[in-house]
Amino acid sequence: VASVEDSIGSRPELRWIMAGNSVRELLTRATGHHRAGELDAAKALYREILAQQPDNADALHLFGLVCHQLGDHQTAVQYIRRAVEQVPDQPVLRNNLGDALHKLGDLPAAIQQLRRALELRPDYAGAHLNLGSALAESGEHEAALTHSREATRLDPERPEPWFNLGMLLMDQVMLDEAARSFRAALALRPHYPAAVNGLLYVLNLLPNADALEVAEEHRRVASVMFGSVAQSSDWPVPGGKIRIGYVSGDFRAHAVAFFFEPLLANQDLDRFETYCYSDVARADATTGRLRELAQHWREISGLSDSAVHERIRQDRIDTLVDLAGYTEHGRLGVFAGKPARCQISFIGYPNTTGLQAMDFRVVDECTAPESEGECGTEKLLRIEGGFACFRPPAHAVGMSVGRASHDGTVIFGSLHKLEKVNAQVIETWARILLSNDGSRLLIARDQLDAWHQKRLALAFESHGVSADRLELLHLCDPAQSFFEIFSRMDVLLDVFPWSGHTMACCALWMGVPVVSLRAQAHAGRMVASVLQGMGLAELVADSQEEYVRIAVELSRDQQRLSMLREGLRERVEKSPLRDEAGFAGKFEEACLSAFRETLSRVPMERR
Incomplete structure (x- = not known):
């Protein structure tokens, strides 16, 4: 959202719309409340102005902006759009309309408005910031990063662009640079809870x-x-x-x-x-x-x-x-x-x-x-x-254990957050696949859109793993249970240095063994703790070389793998985990x- 100062104080060309001392006085009082964060009081006064002048572009825009800030994005779009119709060449109005449309979920319309704002004012940092967020959500990740970097260049003293850039870098698993961006945001605003959470989250992933x-x-x-x-x-x-x-x-x-x-x-x-x-x-x-x-x-x-x-x-x-x-x-x-x-x-x-x-x-x-x-x-x-x-959800209790069908091909799997699948993890998983010609890798996640699929395919290809050995599945149906995906894999490969504790517990319950690498902190040892409690310490590695060896040996021993899978849920039930x-x-x-x-x-x- 553009700052209130941007929205109120930068458009003298709109003042011709104002007529009458009473309306000017109301606007002065309303914007004073708005600047002070007294949004309900400002909203009431903007409404009073609109009762007198229904087509007042300032009041339409600012009333919509207040609604946007209060979370009523549908009303915000309605009023800011009317202001844009009155004054179509104002980039601030286009920016706020675009952001409200984004929050409402209409990404194509949001992107259209934000691009128009930048046509009117190419150096508008706020529009670059909001466009970067909208493009990322629409799957245009590279363009999103370009606009977010431009926002930090144009407005380097504002913390929000640095925070947004950090989130986009983390999404693209550029973790070191993401940490630097979060630190830049905190240098400008030390009390910035979202940037704190972002920085510490990334530090656990490095x-x-x-x-x-x-x-x-x-x-x-x-x-x-x-x-x-x-x-x-x-x-x-x-x-x-x-x-x-x-x-x-x-x-x-x-x-x-x-x-x-x-x-x-x-x-x-x-x-x-x-x-x-x-x-x-x-x-x-x-x-x-x-x-x-x-x-x-x-x-x-x-x-x-x-x-x-x-x-x-x-x-x-x-x-x-x-x-x-x-x-x-x-x-x-x-x-x-x-x-x-x-x-x-x-x-x-x-x-x-x-x-x-x-x-x-x-x-x-x-x-x-x-x-x-x-x-x-x-x-x-x-x-x-x-x-x-661990208590599995009720819908998973009655789900069957084991592969739905099996042609002898070993399927390794991952349902982990993509930011946990870092370059070292990819290199290690590639070594596992190259050591077993009859194996494939299934990666499924709600983040895994077409752009991320291409990114991962290229990353594995750089290590000699062809795309036909990967199945990259975008879990885009909110009603679909991710538990169903376990029936399509033989072994879950854990991530490091932050192990996938919840995902490992779900996999084990569904009869899928897990291979894990014990890292140096609690975050990297949670899956090792579960496996040790189940008497499966042999599936825990202390080095990447050992991790590869364990996964490859398990995949090559079909009889051992089959027996392990068949008794896994019972083993879970008898373990401390349950x-x-x-x-x-x-x-x-x-x-x-x-x-x-x-x-x-x-x-x-x-x-």
Whole structure:
């Protein structure tokens, strides 16, 4: 969206439309509210102007802009389009109309308006910024990158173009450059949550990143973002049951629910009283199930961190658990204020939060061996047998295990996010395919449009793997379950350095063995932990050479592969991964131990 100053202050040629002192006064008051972020007040005044002058282009545009900023993109398009009809040669109007059309989902019309804005003003950084986003979504990734780079060149002091460029670079798996772009955005705006999430996400993806340096980066970011947040210190002394609260924006159809629902379903109601703080804007069936399982449910969507902090304080929570970390719906600003005596990071983010206020982080002996010490601000809370348990979705429980048909060709597979399929992963997978002439690779993902298919085909071709050995599948039907894809593969190849934990659990449940490479941090060892718990440590490699060897040997031994697949779901069911009651008991004991430790830190006179 163009800035309010762009939209209001740069068009003296439109002032001829204004007539009468009362309308001028109303516009002055309205734009004052608009600049101050008082959108409802501005909207009411723009509406009053339009009642007097229905064809006033300024009021039409600015009323539409307010609607756009409030999320009513359909109304925004209607009013800004009318302004464009009045004054067709204004690039700011075209830019805002294009962005509103983009948010409404009409990409062709959005691109048309944004290109027209650039015809009128080729050096318009905002239009380059918005056009880059629209082109990326429409699959024109190279053009999107060109316009996004141009936006940073034309307006290098604005953080948004650097952030958008970082997102596009990450989408194209140009990870080092993406990290530099996110850092550029944060240099201009240190308190930029989306850029923080982007930077730390990319750091977890970098193949050659040092774990200690990445942990230190988390500390630095947390210090800048949350260092000034005042911390509570007068927590209630518990009496009776321990009150445990879970905070997440992913209490919905999301990977986190696969691991949180079995914990919530098996809570010990004699010792714990459970509160869920839900930051879900649009509830779904999963939200409903979780709400039924929770003893207390608190809606926090739209509330400020301070308001959520106060709500938690009123509930007298003893132990507060974060399930999001540095993700889109993360609420680490709440945790920075220390509303609970004991605070724990669990499942939603695979690295340190960097927060001094976060007391513990859940791991296990495989993902974070005691011999390696601690890496991050939290004390490590190790769960024996595995850091999480897994409940497959109901629709997958009755799905059959094994290949639907088999002609003897071994199919390796990947359903991982494309940004995890980095150059080292591609080179390693190519070596596996070249070592087994009778094998193919199936890669399926919702991101895998025609452009990405071509990119991956060229990348594999550069390592000697022809396109006819690849099946690149665009999962573009939201109603299609990705579980169905497992019936078309024999072995899932894990990614590194950030392992595909959720995807591996789903694959194993569907009878597909997984080959994994143990990396240097928790994020890169999650699948290794699952395989070790199932007694399949032989499928875990400690080097790329060993990873290739394991995958090739498994693919060549059809009898072993067939036997492994046939018994895999039963093996999953008997493993710690599916021991819901056992895991819940271990998790709650760990939480009790952690709480007692934090309680013991308080001097006796403070109790």
